[in-house]
Amino acid sequence: MTEDKQKDQDTEKDEEQKINNSENETTEEEAKREESKAKFTFKCTRCDKCCLERGPIPITISDLELWARNGVIANFLPYLDIYNKPDGGMDLILKPLAPAKEGEEAQPGSLKEVPIKELLQEKCPLYNKEQKKCLVYENRPLSCRTYPLEFDGKNFSVVDVDCPGVGEEGMTKEELKEMRDTAKRMYYELTRIRIALPVLNQIITGNFMRTLMQQQMEVMSSLSEEDKEKLDEILKKGQETNE
Numbered sequence: 571m572t573e574d575k576q577k578d579q580d581t582e583k584d585e586e587q588k589i590n591n592s593e594n595e596t597t598e599e600e601a602k603r604e605e606s607k608a609k610f611t612f613k614c615t616r617c618d619k620c621c622l623e624r625g626p627i628p629i630t631i632s633d634l635e636l637w638a639r640n641g642v643i644a645n646f647l648p649y650l651d652i653y654n655k656p657d658g659g660m661d662l663i664l665k666p667l668a669p670a671k672e673g674e675e676a677q678p679g680s681l682k683e684v685p686i687k688e689l690l691q692e693k694c695p696l697y698n699k700e701q702k703k704c705l706v707y708e709n710r711p712l713s714c715r716t717y718p719l720e721f722d723g724k725n726f727s728v729v730d731v732d733c734p735g736v737g738e739e740g741m742t743k744e745e746l747k748e749m750r751d752t753a754k755r756m757y758y759e760l761t762r763i764r765i766a767l768p769v770l771n772q773i774i775t776g777n778f779m780r781t782l783m784q785q786q787m788e789v790m791s792s793l794s795e796e797d798k799e800k801l802d803e804i805l806k807k808g809q810e811t812n813e
C-alpha cells in the first residue's frame with residue numbers, strides 16, 4: 571500500500587470516529603433531555619393550597635369562550651379585573667378576594683381599592699373554604715388546569731415547587747403529555763390575550779370617556795342660567811380650596 575493511500579484511510583477512520591462520537595453525544599443529550607422530562611412527575615393531591623393562596627389568576631380568551639358556551643359567564647363577571655403589571659403589560663385576571671374585615675364577609679373589590687401587592691397570596695374568589703371545593707371546577711380557567719406546570723415558549727418549568735403534587739408518582743405518559751400540551755396552550759392563549767387586551771381596553775375606555783363627555787354636555791346645556799352661575803361659584807370655591 572502506498573503512503574498516500576494509507577493516509578487517506580487513516581483520515582477516513584478519523585472522520586468516522588468523529589461522526590460516531592458526535593452521534594453518541596447527541597444520543598446522550600437526547601437521553602438527558604428525556605431524563606429531565608421524565609423527572610417531572612405530578613399527581614394533584616387536591617390539597618387546594620393553590621386555590622387558597624394563588625393570588626391573581628390570568629384569564630384567557632379560551633376561558634371566556636368556554637364560559638360563554640356553557641352559559642356561566644355571569645358567575646365570573648364580578649371577579650374579573652384588568653391588572654396593569656409593573657412591567658407595563660396588562661392581564662385579564664380573576665382577582666383574589668381582599669381579606670375580610672372583622673365581622674364582615676370578604677367581597678370582590680376593585681384593584682384600585684386594594685393594591686395588588688396585598689392580594690398576591692389571597693384566596694381565589696371561587697374557592698369555598700367551608701365546603702373545601704372549587705365552585706366552578708368544570709369551568710375552571712386554563713391556568714388552573716395546567717398548574718403548577720408552565721411553558722414559556724421554549725422550556726417547561728414548575729412555578730410552585732412547594733405544590734405537594736410535584737414529585738408524586740403514578741403519572742402516566744398520556745397524563746404527562748396532556749399536561750404539557752395544556753401548558754403550551756396556556757402560553758399560546760396568554761400571548762393572544764396580551765396582544766388583544768391593550769387594544770380592547772383603549773377602545774372601551776375611549777367609548778366610555780366619549781359617552782361620559784356627551785352626557786356632561788347634555789346636562790350642562792339643560793341647566794338654567796341661574797343654575798349655571800351656582801355651578802360656577804361651586805367650581806371657583808373648589809379651585810380656591812385646592813390652591
Ligand code: SF4
Nearest residue numbers: 614615618620733735
Ligand atoms: S395543584 Fe398542587 S397545590 Fe394545587 S391542589 Fe393540586 S397538589 Fe395542591
Ligand code: SF4
Nearest residue numbers: 621694696697704714
Ligand atoms: S378557579 Fe377553582 S381551581 Fe382555579 S384557583 Fe379558583 S378555586 Fe382553584
